[in-house]
Amino acid sequence: MxxxxxxxxxxxxxxxxxxxxxxxxxxxxxxxxxxxxxxxxxxxxxxxxxxxxxxxxxxxxxxxxxxxxxxxxxxxxxxxxxxxxxxxxxxxxxxxxxxxxxxxxxxxxxxxxxxxxxxxxxxxxxxxxxxxxxxxxxxxxKERARVDLSAVLGVVLAVPVVASSLLVLGLLGKLVWPAYFWVLPAGWALAGAITFVPVYEHLVLSVLLKMREPSQGELTWLTPSWAAVCDAAGVDGSRYRLWVEPSRELNAFAAGGRTVAVTRAALDLERPGLEAILAHELGHHLSGHTRATLLVHWLELPARVLSRLVRLIAWVVPHVGRVFRSFGRSAEVLVTVLLSLGVLTALAFLDPWLLLTPLLGPVLAWSKRLGEYRADRMAARLGYGRELALLLKAWNLRDHGDERRLWSRLMAGHPAHIDRVKRLKDLGVRL
Structure with missing residues (x-):
C-alpha cells in the first residue's frame, strides 16, 4: 500500500x-x-x-x-x-x-x-x-495559471471589434491631425497597458460594476473562506482584492487581474458554499480569462461608442420616415428604407469590421461558456466540486430549470446550471 x-x-x-x-x-x-x-x-x-x-x-x-x-x-x-x-x-x-x-x-x-x-x-x-x-x-x-483556449478565443474573436476601434480612431486622427493620423490609434493601443495597473483596475471596476469594499463584519466572514481557497490552490491570496456588490441575487464574479467580488446575498451562504463559488472565481483568474477581458474591453471602447451612435441613428430613422406619412404609406416606407440603406452603406464604408460583430456573437458566447466550464474544473481540482455542484443544482431548482429559448442559450455567456452539474459529474464529482 x-x-x-x-x-x-x-x-x-x-x-x-x-x-x-x-x-x-x-x-x-x-x-x-x-x-x-x-x-x-x-x-x-x-x-x-x-x-x-x-x-x-x-x-x-x-x-x-x-x-x-x-x-x-x-x-x-x-x-x-x-x-x-x-x-x-x-x-x-x-x-x-x-x-x-x-x-x-x-x-x-x-x-x-x-x-x-x-x-x-x-x-x-x-x-x-x-x-x-x-x-x-x-x-x-505555470501549468495552473496557463491561459487556456477560452481566453485565447475571447481575444481572437474580439479582433474585428478592436480593429473597428482602431479604424474609428484613425479616421478621427485624420480629421484632427492628418499628417500623423496613426498617433491616435497607436497611442490608444499602447495605453491599454493601464489595465495592468491595480489602481486603474480597482477604480474603474468599482465604478462600472458598482462595487464597494466589504465592511469589517463581511470581511471577517469572507477572509477565512478566501484564504482556504487560495491555500488549496497554492496561490498568494493577498494579491487579490475582495469586493462586495450590493445585490440581492446570489452571484460572484472575477474581473481584471486582481478583483474578486461577491454579492451581498452570497455572504449568507454557509462556508462550504461560499468557498465553492470563490474557488470558481479564482479559477477564472488562474486561467487568464479576466485579464484578457479587461484589456479587450479597453481596446473595444471606441467601437462601442460608435455602435451606440449607430443604434441611436437606427432609432431616429423610423421617426424621420413618419414625417413623410402625410404623403402616403408608400412614401414613409420608401424614406425609411433609403435612410436605413444609407446608414448601412456609410457604416460599411467607415468601419466594415463592425458589420461582422453580430455574426461572431454566438461563437464569442460559446468561448465564454468554455471559460465557465474551465473555472468549474479548477474548483473541482481544488476539492470544491461537490459543494459547487450542489449549489448549481439548488439554483437550477430555484429557477425551475433552464427556461431560456434556444437563441438565448446560444447567445448566453453562462451555460445552464444543469449542464455545469453534468460536466462536474463527468469529472468524477459525486453528489
Missing amino acids: RSVTGATGNVGAEVVAALAKAGEPVRALVRRPDAALPDGAEAVTGDLDDPASLGDALEGVDGIFLLPGYHDLTGPVALRPADQVAVPAEVTGRPARTFADWPRRARPRFPDSSRTFPADRCAPPGATPRWTPAGRGSVRD
Missing part, C-alpha cells in the same frame, strides 16, 4: 492517477472526504499539520509520497530545506519509510509537466533522499 499526501494537488493527483492506473494499492491523504479521486484510490482524511490525524492514512503503508506544498507546517512532520523526506516513527509506530524505499516498479512515471520530481532522479533504495520545498503551490504554477 502506498500513501500519497497532497493527493488533490497538481503533483499528488498525478501520482495517485499513475499508481491507480498501474493497479497498485494507493491511499490518498485528503482534507475533504468528497475530494475527486480516480477509481481504485482509497481516500483518508487527515492534515499534515496535525500528526494525530495521520494514523489511518499511514496504517499498513509500505511507502509514502510526501509533498506538503507549504512551509508553515508544525509538529514532527514539518519539512525544512534539506530535511529527509520521511515520516517519523513516532507517528506511524514503525520504521520511517521514504519515497526512495518504494520498489522501483511501483514508482509512478511523471508526465513532462511535473519534471520537478521525475522517477529517474529518485535516490536508490538505502540512500538518504534530500528535498528542498519548492514553496507554496509553486510546483506547477
Whole structure:
C-alpha cells in the first residue's frame, strides 16, 4: 500500500492517477472526504499539520509520497530545506519509510509537466533522499495559471471589434491631425497597458460594476473562506482584492487581474458554499480569462461608442420616415428604407469590421461558456466540486430549470446550471 499526501494537488493527483492506473494499492491523504479521486484510490482524511490525524492514512503503508506544498507546517512532520523526506516513527509506530524505499516498479512515471520530481532522479533504495520545498503551490504554477483556449478565443474573436476601434480612431486622427493620423490609434493601443495597473483596475471596476469594499463584519466572514481557497490552490491570496456588490441575487464574479467580488446575498451562504463559488472565481483568474477581458474591453471602447451612435441613428430613422406619412404609406416606407440603406452603406464604408460583430456573437458566447466550464474544473481540482455542484443544482431548482429559448442559450455567456452539474459529474464529482 502506498500513501500519497497532497493527493488533490497538481503533483499528488498525478501520482495517485499513475499508481491507480498501474493497479497498485494507493491511499490518498485528503482534507475533504468528497475530494475527486480516480477509481481504485482509497481516500483518508487527515492534515499534515496535525500528526494525530495521520494514523489511518499511514496504517499498513509500505511507502509514502510526501509533498506538503507549504512551509508553515508544525509538529514532527514539518519539512525544512534539506530535511529527509520521511515520516517519523513516532507517528506511524514503525520504521520511517521514504519515497526512495518504494520498489522501483511501483514508482509512478511523471508526465513532462511535473519534471520537478521525475522517477529517474529518485535516490536508490538505502540512500538518504534530500528535498528542498519548492514553496507554496509553486510546483506547477505555470501549468495552473496557463491561459487556456477560452481566453485565447475571447481575444481572437474580439479582433474585428478592436480593429473597428482602431479604424474609428484613425479616421478621427485624420480629421484632427492628418499628417500623423496613426498617433491616435497607436497611442490608444499602447495605453491599454493601464489595465495592468491595480489602481486603474480597482477604480474603474468599482465604478462600472458598482462595487464597494466589504465592511469589517463581511470581511471577517469572507477572509477565512478566501484564504482556504487560495491555500488549496497554492496561490498568494493577498494579491487579490475582495469586493462586495450590493445585490440581492446570489452571484460572484472575477474581473481584471486582481478583483474578486461577491454579492451581498452570497455572504449568507454557509462556508462550504461560499468557498465553492470563490474557488470558481479564482479559477477564472488562474486561467487568464479576466485579464484578457479587461484589456479587450479597453481596446473595444471606441467601437462601442460608435455602435451606440449607430443604434441611436437606427432609432431616429423610423421617426424621420413618419414625417413623410402625410404623403402616403408608400412614401414613409420608401424614406425609411433609403435612410436605413444609407446608414448601412456609410457604416460599411467607415468601419466594415463592425458589420461582422453580430455574426461572431454566438461563437464569442460559446468561448465564454468554455471559460465557465474551465473555472468549474479548477474548483473541482481544488476539492470544491461537490459543494459547487450542489449549489448549481439548488439554483437550477430555484429557477425551475433552464427556461431560456434556444437563441438565448446560444447567445448566453453562462451555460445552464444543469449542464455545469453534468460536466462536474463527468469529472468524477459525486453528489
